[in-house]
Amino acid sequence: MSKDKPSENNEETLGRRELLKLGGIGLGTGLMGNAFGQQGHRATAQQQVSQWPSAFDPLETHPPYPPRDRPKPGEKIHVHDIEVTIEVHEIVPGVQTHMFMFNKSYPGPEIRVKEGDWVQINLKNSSPEFHTIHWHGIMVPMEMDGVPLGTQWPVGPNQEFRYLWKAQPAGTHFYHCHVMTTLHQQAGLVGSLIVEPKEPDIVQKTFPYKREYTMILSELDTNFVRNMMSEMVEMGVQMERMNHSAKMMREMNGKMMGWFKSKEEFVKAVKNGYIPPYLAARTGTAMPITPNYFMINGKSYPMTDPLMIRRDENIRVRLIAGGFMPHFIHLHGHDFWHVCQDGSPLAAPVRMNTIPIYPGTTSDIVIQGTNPGFWHFHDHSDLCTTNNGQHPGGMMTMLMYEDAREAGIKWEEVIAISS
Amino acid sequence: MQQISLQPQIEIAGSGLATLDFGREGMFGGRGIGSRSQINFSDSSLSFGVAQRMYRGAIGSFTLGGVAIDEANSGHGKQVFMHQAFADFQELRFEGYIGRTNTPTAQIVEFPTIREDDLVDYTSVLNPFSNGANPEEHRYSNVAGIVFNGDLHHFLNVHAQHQIDSAGVGQSDSGLNSVGISFQYEGNPALSTIDRFPSYGFGLESRAINKSFGGTSNVFYGGGVLNLQPGLVDKLDLRLLGQVSFGNDTNTLTTLNDTYRADQESIALSLRKLYSPFGKPASQIAMTAGMKRYSKVPNANSYGVALSYGKNLGQGFDFVSQLGYERRSSGMTMAFGGHSDALVLQFGLSFNFGSTFNQSIGPRRSPTNLLHQYIPN
Ligand SMILES: [Cu+2]
Numbered sequence: 001m002s003k004d005k006p007s008e009n010n011e012e013t014l015g016r017r018e019l020l021k022l023g024g025i026g027l028g029t030g031l032m033g034n035a036f037g038q039q040g041h042r043a044t045a046q047q048q049v050s051q052w053p054s055a056f057d058p059l060e061t062h063p064p065y066p067p068r069d070r071p072k073p074g075e076k077i078h079v080h081d082i083e084v085t086i087e088v089h090e091i092v093p094g095v096q097t098h099m100f101m102f103n104k105s106y107p108g109p110e111i112r113v114k115e116g117d118w119v120q121i122n123l124k125n126s127s128p129e130f131h132t133i134h135w136h137g138i139m140v141p142m143e144m145d146g147v148p149l150g151t152q153w154p155v156g157p158n159q160e161f162r163y164l165w166k167a168q169p170a171g172t173h174f175y176h177c178h179v180m181t182t183l184h185q186q187a188g189l190v191g192s193l194i195v196e197p198k199e200p201d202i203v204q205k206t207f208p209y210k211r212e213y214t215m216i217l218s219e220l221d222t223n224f225v226r227n228m229m230s231e232m233v234e235m236g237v238q239m240e241r242m243n244h245s246a247k248m249m250r251e252m253n254g255k256m257m258g259w260f261k262s263k264e265e266f267v268k269a270v271k272n273g274y275i276p277p278y279l280a281a282r283t284g285t286a287m288p289i290t291p292n293y294f295m296i297n298g299k300s301y302p303m304t305d306p307l308m309i310r311r312d313e314n315i316r317v318r319l320i321a322g323g324f325m326p327h328f329i330h331l332h333g334h335d336f337w338h339v340c341q342d343g344s345p346l347a348a349p350v351r352m353n354t355i356p357i358y359p360g361t362t363s364d365i366v367i368q369g370t371n372p373g374f375w376h377f378h379d380h381s382d383l384c385t386t387n388n389g390q391h392p393g394g395m396m397t398m399l400m401y402e403d404a405r406e407a408g409i410k411w412e413e414v415i416a417i418s419s
Numbered sequence: 420m421q422q423i424s425l426q427p428q429i430e431i432a433g434s435g436l437a438t439l440d441f442g443r444e445g446m447f448g449g450r451g452i453g454s455r456s457q458i459n460f461s462d463s464s465l466s467f468g469v470a471q472r473m474y475r476g477a478i479g480s481f482t483l484g485g486v487a488i489d490e491a492n493s494g495h496g497k498q499v500f501m502h503q504a505f506a507d508f509q510e511l512r513f514e515g516y517i518g519r520t521n522t523p524t525a526q527i528v529e530f531p532t533i534r535e536d537d538l539v540d541y542t543s544v545l546n547p548f549s550n551g552a553n554p555e556e557h558r559y560s561n562v563a564g565i566v567f568n569g570d571l572h573h574f575l576n577v578h579a580q581h582q583i584d585s586a587g588v589g590q591s592d593s594g595l596n597s598v599g600i601s602f603q604y605e606g607n608p609a610l611s612t613i614d615r616f617p618s619y620g621f622g623l624e625s626r627a628i629n630k631s632f633g634g635t636s637n638v639f640y641g642g643g644v645l646n647l648q649p650g651l652v653d654k655l656d657l658r659l660l661g662q663v664s665f666g667n668d669t670n671t672l673t674t675l676n677d678t679y680r681a682d683q684e685s686i687a688l689s690l691r692k693l694y695s696p697f698g699k700p701a702s703q704i705a706m707t708a709g710m711k712r713y714s715k716v717p718n719a720n721s722y723g724v725a726l727s728y729g730k731n732l733g734q735g736f737d738f739v740s741q742l743g744y745e746r747r748s749s750g751m752t753m754a755f756g757g758h759s760d761a762l763v764l765q766f767g768l769s770f771n772f773g774s775t776f777n778q779s780i781g782p783r784r785s786p787t788n789l790l791h792q793y794i795p796n
Contacts, residue, residue, distance in 0.1 A: 088792045096794045098787045128790070226781045233786040234609035238651060241613050248613075251652040274697045 099188035108191025128236030130154035137173035170197035171343020212316035218323035294394035301396035340364035372407035438767030445761025541687035541709020551675025586676035599624035619643025685711030719750030
């Protein structure tokens with residue numbers, strides 16, 4: 001424990017103001033102006049109180065830069081090459097699945113840029129299916145939004161597409177394929193996208209940290225992915241072959257894919273025996289999606305990476321819901337601070353020990369090293385802590401103190417007793 | 420053995436096929452001795468399979484199934500023939516199987532007649548031990564085989580069989596009366612209507628027949644599918660199976676068994692037009708023809724032809740019809756009860772289905788496995 005910290009066990013007997021006095025921190029304007037007045041945590045840094053933003057700004061959601069700007073001569077552009085292929089991914093030993101991958105990695109490589117920087121992504125599709133990339137949470141110009149047949153043509157096999165946008169707003173975001181999202185995102189096409197603020201990071205200022213972790217939460221139905229990928233690959237392989245035949249291209253336009261010029265044409269085709277692809281018979285599986293693996297960064301427990309911490313250290317954890325289910329991430333033995341939601345700082349940090357993460361959202365939390373030991377950090381929706389129905393597994397990892405031994409934790413004995 | 424705690428994958432597959440047959444006296448293909456007009460539900464089948472993942476990415480499975488036999492052909496209460504009862508172990512490069520299943524010689528080409536053994540005298544490698552009462556004996560046998568593959572496209576099958584010896588002409592009671600080797604190429608199933616040569620194969624089989632019935636019979640056979648007009652909507656394909664059997668000294672044909680055993684050369688060909696808009700087969704018309712001659716029997720040859728039509732009425736459910744004709748020369752008629760020709764017209768309905776429960780295993784030759792690194796699950 002650092003000396004200038006109030007003792008931890010006073011919480012039940014002392015009110016917030018008294019705590020703050022014990023901590024030697026005055027009631028500055030920053031605290032008073034705080035929207036929810038929850039500035040009650042007892043971290044070490046004195047500057048914390050005045051750093052968190054206070055006033056409500058009705059223009060807060062405006063893009064910091066005009067989204068439709070284009071790079072001016074001399075402006076630096078960060079270029080990333082991203083290739084989509086089909087690879088084999090191992091979730092836990094013995095459980096492998098074919099997946100689409102960005103740069104042979106699941107999740108895709110983390111893209112980390114500074115707010116206001118130009119980012120160019122060269123997407124190369126080396127798979128037999130169509131893909132795009134949607135920049136989730138980024139204020140892009142419409143043409144760069146990656147919605148197939150909405151704002152762009154999907155990128156076909158062996159085609160390339162160049163995305164260009166300015167990184168804004170700052171915060172924790174992610175990117176994913178937007179073609180048949182149920183399959184493509186579930187089957188691997190998701191990655192984290194961190195936009196670091198141009199100004200000094202408010203979270204960093206309030207909770208000085210050296211280490212941070214990104215955790216993409218996702219889930220997968222191995223049977224669905226296997227069946228659908230086979231079906232998609234089959235169609236992709238056929239279309240690739242048809243590209244070489246004028247006869248087959250005509251067939252594809254007229255009678256194969258179910259692309260119709262008008263509603264009337266579609267109705268007529270159904271009358272003539274066309275079975276729309278959303279009928280179970282066409283999807284390759286007659287079953288609804290039943291996820292059987294739940295992952296953190298593509299791995300299920302016990303293969304998940306632990307979060308490492310030391311006493312008195314702050315770590316920042318960026319939680320990204322990159323799947324289709326809500327998760328309720330719970331930390332044992334600690335409370336933590338929920339500091340940012342969907343990239344932006346909350347009006348005030350919120351103290352909690354279980355945070356709901358809904359599909360498409362991101363939540364940044366700060367964990368403080370206050371209780372040395374080895375602690376579970378997992379989805380409290382217990383189905384999600386299984387591997388194919390077997391507990392323990394799934395969306396679970398450990399918060400591990402590197403200095404547990406110095407703190408007097410005789411963990412070998414604990415394990416010997418409990419095992 | 421260990422306690423069974425993991426649920427296996429369970430598959431049920433079947434085919435219901437019933438036709439109204441109008442026939443002239445005679446026998447068409449392997450079917451319909453006496454060929455009266457009849458209601459024919461033969462070739463209807465139901466199979467049940469279980470599969471489980473084994474160590475190191477292997478798959479173990481067991482399949483059990485029965486197929487209905489032409490009622491007129493079999494005795495009372497014998498209408499179901501067990502055509503599948505085998506255990507199978509497979510991993511990436513190797514497959515081993517043992518039990519009752521399709522004879523390896525029957526796997527090279529499938530013909531688009533409405534029943535698997537229409538024109539069986541030309542479209543199958545015949546079982547020289549069969550007495551002819553039951554044409555399923557040409558398609559299924561007791562077999563132990565091992566199959567090696569390269570890249571999941573090229574398959575080498577080495578096997579020993581006990582072919583059903585209903586005629587009692589086998590050399591011994593050892594249980595194994597036939598050994599063989601076959602090679603088969605299978606293209607990507609996604610491209611089966613697009614590749615020029617989606618599948619082909621050939622093989623050699625040696626059958627141990629008692630000397631008093633002419634001695635050993637060997638057969639060399641080969642065939643394949645050629646897409647004349649590749650496509651996903653409109654396609655036209657040609658199927659071919661040729662065979663030469665040699666080594667047996669039979670020189671008169673008095674029983675049906677003689678006609679399976681005697682040295683012969685035969686060829687079967689079919690031309691099929693398939694129309695499948697939006698990726699679903701909607702209708703099919705096919706002409707299948709076969710002819711053969713016996714090399715050691717004077718004036719013994721025959722030919723047969725079948726014109727088949729099927730129209731899809733919905734998921735798995737088809738209307739089917741077929742007109743078949745077969746003619747035999749004088750050297751053969753005695754074996755066929757004096758009939759030199761046969762004509763049959765059939766109309767009916769067929770229903771094919773398959774369902775998988777507790778799914779946990781993918782097909783070994785899925786398009787993903789063929790294009791990318793193999794994984795069993
Ligand atoms: Cu995609």
